[in-house]
Amino acid sequence: EVQLLESGGGLVQPGGSLRLSCAASGFTFSSYGMSWVRQAPGKGLEWVSSISGNGGSTFYADSVKGRFTISRDKSKNTLYLQMNSLRAEDTAVYYCAKLGSETYYNIDSWGQGTLVTVSS
Amino acid sequence: QPVLTQSSSASASLGSSVKLTCTLSSGHSTYAIAWHQQQPGTAPRYLMKVEDNGGYSRGRGVPDRFSGSSSGADRYLSISNLQFEDEADYYCETWDRNTWVFGGGTKLTV
Numbered sequence: 001e002v003q004l005l006e007s008g009g010g011l012v013q014p015g016g017s018l019r020l021s022c023a024a025s026g027f028t029f030s031s032y033g034m035s036w037v038r039q040a041p042g043k044g045l046e047w048v049s050s051i052s053g054n055g056g057s058t059f060y061a062d063s064v065k066g067r068f069t070i071s072r073d074k075s076k077n078t079l080y081l082q083m084n085s086l087r088a089e090d091t092a093v094y095y096c097a098k099l100g101s102e103t104y105y106n107i108d109s110w111g112q113g114t115l116v117t118v119s120s
Numbered sequence: 121q122p123v124l125t126q127s128s129s130a131s132a133s134l135g136s137s138v139k140l141t142c143t144l145s146s147g148h149s150t151y152a153i154a155w156h157q158q159q160p161g162t163a164p165r166y167l168m169k170v171e172d173n174g175g176y177s178r179g180r181g182v183p184d185r186f187s188g189s190s191s192g193a194d195r196y197l198s199i200s201n202l203q204f205e206d207e208a209d210y211y212c213e214t215w216d217r218n219t220w221v222f223g224g225g226t227k228l229t230v
Binding site: 044047095104105109 | 152
C-alpha cells in the first residue's frame with residue numbers, strides 16, 4: 001500500500017524559509033514522478049511542482065518559480081520542497097502526491113498534507 | 121497550457137445518480153484527465169483516469185458506483201446509487217509537458 005507522510009509545516013514569517021519532507025513507502029520510489037500540490041484555506045487545489053522519477057527533470061508553477069526547489073533522495077525514499085522568500089499567499093496545506101508513471105502522468109496517490117502558515 | 125472548467129456545484133438525492141463534467145480548453149480536447157475526490161476536512165483521494173476515447177481506470181478500492189466517460193472535450197464522472205459519504209468536492213486534473221493543471225472543483229451535495 002502506498003503511503004506518503006508529509007512533515008515540516010509550521011508558522012513562518014514573510015520572507016522566511018521552510019523545508020517540507022515527504023516520506024514515501026509501499027512502492028519503488030525511484031520509478032515514479034512526484035508532485036507537491038497546495039490548497040489555500042477555502043480554495044481549490046493548486047499544482048506547485050513536480051519531479052521525475054530519476055530526479056533529472058523538475059517543473060514549477062509560475063507562482064513559485066525561483067523561490068521553491070523540489071528534490072528527492074532515493075536512499076531515503078523522501079521527497080523535499082525547499083521554500084524560500086515565503087509570502088502570505090503561500091499559506092496553504094501542502095500535499096505530497098505520487099504520479100502514475102516516471103514523469104508525465106496523473107496523480108494516483110496523495111499524502112495527508114502539512115499546513116504552512118506565513119504570517120508575522 | 122490546458123485549462124479545465126468545472127461547474128461550481130451540483131446536487132442530487134440519496135440513492136440517485138449524478139454526472140459531473142470537466143471541460144478541456146480549445147486545442148486540448150484529446151487530453152486524458154484524472155478525477156479526485158476530497159471529502160470535508162480530508163486530503164484528496166484519487167478516483168480514476170479518463171481517456172479521450174471514453175476508457176477509464178479506477179484507483180484501488182474505488183467502488184464501481186463511480187465510472188468515467190468522454191465526449192469531445194468533455195470528461196465525465198458518473199456516480200450511481202449516491203451515498204451521503206459521496207458529498208465532497210470533486211476535482212479534475214490534467215498535465216502537459218511542463219505543467220499540471222486542476223479544475224476549480226465541483227461541490228457535490230447529497
